[in-house]
Amino acid sequence: MTRPLHRRLLVLALASALSTATALPALAQSAPAAQVVPFTVADIRVDGLQRISAGTVFTYLPVERGDTVDQAAAGEAIRALYQTGFFEDVGIGRQGDILVVTVVERPAINQLTLSGNKDLETEDLLKGLADIGLAEGDTFNRLSLDRVTQELIRQYNNRGKYNVEITPTVTELPRNRVDVAIAIDEGKAAKIRHINLVGNELFEEEEILENWESAEHNWLSWYRRDDQYSREKLSGDLEKLNNYYLDRGYVDFSIDSTQVSISRDRQDMFISAGITEGEQYTVSSVEVSGDTVLPKEQVEAMVLVKPEQIFSRRLLEISSDAIIATLGNVGYAFAQVNPIPDVNREDKTVGITMQVVPGPRVNVRQVKFKGNARTADEVLRREMRQFEGAWYSQAAIDRSKIRLQGLGYFDTVEVETVPVPGTDDQVDVVYTVNEVAAGSFVFGLGYSQVQGLSTQIQLSQNNFLGTGNRIAVQAQQNSYLQRYDFSFMNPYFTDTGVSLGYNLRWSEFDNSDFNTAQYSSTSGVGQVVLGVPITETDSITALLGIDSNEIFAFSGRTPQPLVDYIDAIGQRTFHAWRGEIGWARNSLNSALTPTRGTNQRIWLEATLPGSTVEFFKINYNYSKFWPLSRHFVLNTRVELGYGDSYGDAVTRNLCFTPASLVDHDNNPDTPRVPVAGPPPSDPCLTGSTDYIKTVTADGLPFFENFYAGGVRSVRGFTDNTLGPRMTATNSTREQPVGGAFKTVGSLEMFFPSLIDSTAARPSAFVDFGNVYSDFDAFDADTLRVSTGIALMWRSPMGPISISYAYPLREEEGDRLERLQFTFGGTF
Structure with a gap:
C-alpha cells in the first residue's frame, strides 16, 4: 500500500539530515515537512530498475528537464508512477539539480497454474485471468489476485457450489519473479430440496413451477442440473412467476417476500416466496395512438388484445413485437410501442392504449x-x-x-x-x-489376412481457400477395392446464385463383402450438375452425366436371378446417359445444429433412350425440426425411393451344354437333363427344349437397387442388410440384394447437452423402414423398428456419430448391430 505524500517527504527529509555529505539530499531537506523547496530540474535519474527500462518511466513521469519541481509536482509524479502498476514503492530525491527517482519493481509472473477446476475450463479461466491482469509475463499485483479469488468464488456460487475453496500460492523466484498457483476445491453443488409458494389459492404449485429453471432435486437433476441454485436463475424464475399471473389477468399480483436459506453443511437449499394473487381483470377497450406510419387499420389488425378478453401481458408483448417488426421492415429501426394501461380497480377492467413511436427512418x-x-x-x-x-x-x-x-x-x-x-x-x-473447420480429412491404414493391406485417403473442403467453393478428393485401395473420386462445386457460378459442379468417379470392386450380393464391378462416371435458385428457400437442380458399369457375376456364388439378368441383356457392360432433375426446399435455421425449419427434396433420375438399360428412380427426402421447448427439439424424417424400367422387358433363350444339366424339375432357375437316354450331340440345333432356358431382364437393374439398415437409415441393423435376400447355388448364406421400393423414417428427440456446447447433440430415436422388391410387395407389418440413443458431436477430430439401438421389430435372419458409429478427421 502507498504511504501519504507528506509522510513520505518527511522520511526523505530525516534521511537527508542524517546522511553524510555524499548522501543524496531530499527535496525537503531545507524546508519543513509540509513544504518542498522548488528547484529547476537539470537532469533525471532512475534507480532500482531491473526489468523495466528508464524510457518507460520517463513516459509516465510528468516531469521533464527544465521543469520546476515543487511539492505539488513531486506528489503528482509519485502518483503517476504508482498508477502504472509496475512498482511496489516509489521515492523521489534530489542530488543538486538532478531529480532522482527511486523505485522498487513489482515481480513478474513466471508461471500461472490452475488445479482442481472441473466445472470451469482451464482455457476459459486463463483467458478471464488475463483480462483482469493476471497472466504469465505480466506484472504481479496482489490486489489483482485477491479480485480473482473473489470472482472465482462468485462464479462457483452461481453454480450452486458454496463449499468451494480457492487457495492462491505465490512462490518467489530469483530475478524478481514469482510463480502463482491457484488450487481450487470445488466441493459439491448445493441441491434445492424444497420450493414453497405461500398464498397461491387459484393455481396448483406444480402448475406454476412447471416452467421454472429451478426445481427440487429429482431423478433427472443429474442431467438437467435444475436443482442447482443460483441467484440469477431464481430472479428469472420469479419474473416467470409474475408473468404467469399477469398473462392470466391478475393485474394486482405481487411477490411480497422471498427467502432463501441454506443448511449448515451448505449442501441443501430451501426457497420460499410469499405472493398475493389479487383478482382477475378484463380488457375494457383497446386503442392505437401515435404516428403509425402505416395505415392505422393495418396496425390495429396486428393487435391481438380485444375488448372483453381476459387481460394478458403476453398478448400485449406479441402485439407490440409484431408492430415493431413491421415498422422495422420498412426502415424504422428504433420504433417503439408503449402499451399504456388504464386500470379501473372498481370494475376490474383495464383500458389499453398502444402508443406507436416510430422514430426516424433509418x-x-x-x-x-x-x-x-x-x-x-x-x-x-x-x-x-x-x-x-x-x-x-x-x-x-x-x-x-x-x-x-x-x-x-x-x-x-x-x-x-x-x-x-x-x-x-x-x-x-x-x-x-x-x-469452424469446414473440411475433413480421413486417413486409414490397415492389414488383414482376408483383405491384405488397405489404405484410404479422403479430403473434402466445403469452403476451399475461403472462396465458398466445395471440393472433395477420395482414394481408397485394398486387395478387393480401388476407388477414386473427385468433385467440385461453385455455388455462385453466376452472381445470381446459379451453381455449377462436376463429379468424376472410377472404381473397381472385386467380390468384397459390403453386405450386398456377391458380384464385382468396374465403373466410371462423369457428371455435370447445375443448380438454379427460384426463391429464398427453393431451388432446382439438373444433372447430366455418362457412366459405364461392367458387372462380373460368379457362377455358384452370385444369386441366379442376378446372373440371369446379365444373360438376358447379353452383355456385362452397361453404358448409360443419365439425367436428373430435382426440386429442394431448405428453411432450416442452421446447417450444423438446426432447431427449426424444413428440408425436403424430390428428384427424378433416369437413363436416357439409347442406354444399355432404360430405367428411372424417383426419390423423396423430408426432414422437419420442431422446437418443442427451449431445450427439446423433435426431428421427423422420411425417405422414400422407387425405381422401375420404362422400356420393354428383354427376353432371351439360352442354350445349355449337356455338362451343365441336372434334374428335370421344370424349375427355370436350375439346369436340366433329359428324362432318359443320352442327350443329343447338339440339343440347341435339334430344337430340344430340355436344353433351352428362357431368361428375362425387367424392372430396376439389381445394381441400382435401394438398400436400408445402418447408422444412416434404420439403426440397430447392419448396413444394407434389410430387404430381400437370396442364396447362391453353392452357398446357404443369404445375400442382401436390395429392392426397387424403399421406405425409411425416424422420430428423433434432441436434448440439451451435458456439456455447455452446441457441438454435441444427444438424442433418443425411433427408426423404422425396410426395402421391398417392388411397390406391390410393400407390407407395413414387415417394417423393421428400432429405438435407442445417439450422440452427434463435432469434435476437434471431426464429426462423430455414435448410436446404440435396440430392435423393437425384427425377423429371423436379420443381422443386428446395436452399437454403430461413424467418424472422420478435420484439417
Missing part, C-alpha cells in the same frame, strides 16, 4: 463482418439480403443471418446494429461469426 450505411479469418468477405456478402445504402429492414437482416448459418462454415452467427455517431438516421450492421 438507412444502413455499411454491412461489416468480424471473425471470418479464413472466409473471404465476398462469400459472406453474397448471402446478404440487407444491402448497404438501403432502408433498414429487420426481416432482411434476420434472413441474412439465417443464410450465413446455412453455409455450414460457422458455429455461431451474431448480428448487431450499431448507430453511426453524429447521426440518428444511419446504422451499421455488423455480423460476427465463429468459424
